[in-house]
Amino acid sequence: MITEKFPSRLLENAVNEFAKLPGIGRKTSLRLVLHLLKQEKSEVELFGNSLIQLRTEIKHCKVCYNISDSETCNICSNPNRNSEEVCIVENIKDVMAIENTQQFSGLYHVLGGIISPMDGVGPSDLEINSLIERVKSGEVKEVVLALSTTMEGDTTNFYIYKKLKDLNVKISTLARGVSIGDELEYADEITLGRSIKNRLDFESTLSQ
Amino acid sequence: MYIKNLSLVNFKNFEEADLKFSANLNCFIGNNGAGKTNLMDAIFYLSFCKSFISSIDGLNIMHDQDFFVIHGRYHRLENEENIYCGLKRGQKKHFKRNKKEYKKLSEHIGLLPLIIVTPSDMNLILGGSDERRRFLDSIISQYDQVYLDNLIRYNRALLQRNKLLKQFAADRFYSEESLEVWSDQMVHYGKLIHEKRVEYLQKLQPIFQHYYELISSGKERIEMVHESKLYDHDFAELLKESIPKDRLLQYTSVGIHKDDILFNLGDYPIKKIGSQGQKKTYLVALKLAQFDFIKDLSGMTPILLLDDIFDKLDKYRVEQIVKLVADDHFGQIFITDTNREHLDQMIEEIEADFKIFQVNDGTVNEVTK
Ligand SMILES: [Zn+2]
Numbered sequence: 001m002i003t004e005k006f007p008s009r010l011l012e013n014a015v016n017e018f019a020k021l022p023g024i025g026r027k028t029s030l031r032l033v034l035h036l037l038k039q040e041k042s043e044v045e046l047f048g049n050s051l052i053q054l055r056t057e058i059k060h061c062k063v064c065y066n067i068s069d070s071e072t073c074n075i076c077s078n079p080n081r082n083s084e085e086v087c088i089v090e091n092i093k094d095v096m097a098i099e100n101t102q103q104f105s106g107l108y109h110v111l112g113g114i115i116s117p118m119d120g121v122g123p124s125d126l127e128i129n130s131l132i133e134r135v136k137s138g139e140v141k142e143v144v145l146a147l148s149t150t151m152e153g154d155t156t157n158f159y160i161y162k163k164l165k166d167l168n169v170k171i172s173t174l175a176r177g178v179s180i181g182d183e184l185e186y187a188d189e190i191t192l193g194r195s196i197k198n199r200l201d202f203e204s205t206l207s208q
Numbered sequence: 209m210y211i212k213n214l215s216l217v218n219f220k221n222f223e224e225a226d227l228k229f230s231a232n233l234n235c236f237i238g239n240n241g242a243g244k245t246n247l248m249d250a251i252f253y254l255s256f257c258k259s260f261i262s263s264i265d266g267l268n269i270m271h272d273q274d275f276f277v278i279h280g281r282y283h284r285l286e287n288e289e290n291i292y293c294g295l296k297r298g299q300k301k302h303f304k305r306n307k308k309e310y311k312k313l314s315e316h317i318g319l320l321p322l323i324i325v326t327p328s329d330m331n332l333i334l335g336g337s338d339e340r341r342r343f344l345d346s347i348i349s350q351y352d353q354v355y356l357d358n359l360i361r362y363n364r365a366l367l368q369r370n371k372l373l374k375q376f377a378a379d380r381f382y383s384e385e386s387l388e389v390w391s392d393q394m395v396h397y398g399k400l401i402h403e404k405r406v407e408y409l410q411k412l413q414p415i416f417q418h419y420y421e422l423i424s425s426g427k428e429r430i431e432m433v434h435e436s437k438l439y440d441h442d443f444a445e446l447l448k449e450s451i452p453k454d455r456l457l458q459y460t461s462v463g464i465h466k467d468d469i470l471f472n473l474g475d476y477p478i479k480k481i482g483s484q485g486q487k488k489t490y491l492v493a494l495k496l497a498q499f500d501f502i503k504d505l506s507g508m509t510p511i512l513l514l515d516d517i518f519d520k521l522d523k524y525r526v527e528q529i530v531k532l533v534a535d536d537h538f539g540q541i542f543i544t545d546t547n548r549e550h551l552d553q554m555i556e557e558i559e560a561d562f563k564i565f566q567v568n569d570g571t572v573n574e575v576t577k
Pocket of ligand 1: 061062063064065066072073074075076077
C-alpha cells in the first residue's frame with residue numbers, strides 16, 4: 001500500500017473514509033475529498049447531512065420490508081394497489097425493476113437476500129417467517145415468486161413453496177424468457193413485464 | 209471432413225513445415241523425441257484452440273523465438289476452410305477462420321470434430337472414478353445441452369449442501385429443514401442425470417463391445433458396468449439415511465457424484481487383471497465408440513489421431529486397428545509410430561490411400577512410395 005504523507009490529519013481521515021467505499025481506491029478518494037474542499041461550505045453540509053439522515057432515518061416498511069421513509073412504504077400505503085397479490089423479491093433493486101415494467105399492481109415482500117450457505121445466508125436470515133405470518137393473516141390470495149433463476153434463487157423459491165403450500169394461497173412464479181443463471185435485475189423491461197403478466201402456477205414448473 | 213494442408217512456423221521443435229495430407233491414412237514415422245506428437249498436437253490445436261500436451265500456450269513457441277503460427281486448410285462440407293492460429297509471446301492468441309478472427313474461442317470448438325487417443329488417456333482406465341465420470345459426462349453433454357445444465361445445477365446444489373454441513377459442524381448447530389431444501393434439489397437434478405447416464409451407457413455399450421471384438425477377434429468378454437446406488441434405492445431416502453454420516457464427514461457421501469463406471473474384462477476390473485495390450489485395446493475401443501457418437505451428432509466424420517498407441521500391442525491387434533480405421537466408416541486418420549518396417553507390413557494389406565512422413569528432429573518429409 002502507498003503511504004502518503006498528509007499535511008493534515010483531517011484530510012487523511014476523510015480520504016480514509018472514502019476509500020472504504022466499494023470501487024474507490026486511495027487516489028480517487030483523494031481526488032473526491034479535494035473536490036469537496038473546493039465547494040461552498042453549505043454544499044458540503046448538504047452532502048454530509050443527507051448521508052447522516054439516510055442512515056439514521058431510513059426505515060424498513062413494516063409490511064413488505066422494503067426500504068422506506070415511513071413506517072409503511074408508498075407502495076403498501078397506496079389504496080389503488082391490489083393487496084391480494086404479493087410478489088416475493090430478493091431486494092429493493094428487484095422492486096424497482098418490476099415497478100419499471102408497470103405490469104404489476106400488487107404489493108411486494110422483500111426477503112433481503114436468497115438462501116446460500118456459501119455466503120453464510122440461511123432461511124432464518126431472511127424475511128421468510130414474516131412472509132408466512134403475512135399469508136396466514138388471510139388477506140393474501142396469491143404469492144408470486146420472482147427470485148433469480150440461479151440455483152440459490154430456485155432453492156429459495158422451493159423453500160418458500162414448501163412453507164406455504166398447505167396454506168390457503170395460490171403460488172405462482174415468473175414465466176421466464178431469461179435463460180438459466182440470469183439475475184432478475186438484468187432482465188430487460190419488456191421480457192420482465194411479460195413474464196410477470198404470464199406467470200405460471202409454481203407446482204406445474206416443478207416437474208420440468 | 210479432412211485437413212488438406214498444414215503449415216507450421218516456430219511451433220515447438222518445427223521451425224518450418226509444410227505438409228500435404230492424404231484424405232485417408234497418414235503416418236508419422238520417427239524416433240522418440242523427433243516431434244511426431246508435436247505434429248499431432250498442431251492438428252489438435254486447430255480443432256480445440258489448445259494443445260493436448262501443455263496448457264500454457266507460450267510453451268508451444270519454439271525456444272528462442274517469439275511467435276508461432278499454425279495454419280490448416282480443410283475440406284469441410286464441400287467448402288474449403290482456412291484455419292489460422294498465431295501466438296506472440298506475451299500476447300493473446302489469435303484464432304481465425306477464413307481470415308476472420310473469432311470473438312470467442314468457444315465458437316470454434318465443434319467446427320472441426322476430432323478424436324484423439326494418446327498414451328495419457330490410459331488414466332481413463334487406471335485413474336479414479338472421476339476420470340470415467342468426466343468421460344461419460346462429456347460425451348452426453350455434447351449431445352444434450354439440458355444434461356449439461358442439470359449437471360451444473362446438481363454440482364452447485366452439492367457445493368451448497370457441503371458448505372452447510374461444514375457450517376453445522378463449525379457452529380455446533382443443525383437445521384434439518386435447511387439441509388433438506390438442498391437435498392431436494394440434488395434429488396431432482398440427480399434423478400434426471402442418472403436416467404440419462406443409464407440411457408447413454410446402454411447406447412454406448414454395444415458400439416464399444418463391437419469395436420473391442422473387432423480388434424481382439426472376440427476372444428474376450430468385456431463390459432462397462434455403471435455403479436450407482438440409484439439403481440436399487442430411492443435417492444431421497446439415501447440422502448436422508450446418510451445425514452448422520454454426512455454430518456460427521458462434513459460432506460455429502462452419497463449421490464450421482466459418487467458413480468463409477470467399472471471397466472470389466474470377464475468378471476474383473478481390467479485395471480487389475482488386464483495386460484497392457486488388453487488395456488490399450490479397451491481404450492481404443494472406448495474412443496472409437498466416442499468417435500461414432502460424435503460422427504452421428506455432428507453429421508461429419510471426425511479426424512482421428514492415434515498417437516503412439518501401437519507400443520505394447522501385439523501384431524495381430526495392431527493390424528486389426530489399422531484395418532478397422534482404414535475402413536470407409538472412418539475418414540482421415542493420423543498415426544505415429546517409431547518402426548517403419550512394422551508400418552509397411554500393416555499398410556500392405558489395406559487398400560486405402562496413404563502417405564508416410566519421416567520425422568527427424570524438427571524436420572518432416574513425405575516418403576515417396
Ligand atoms: Zn411496503
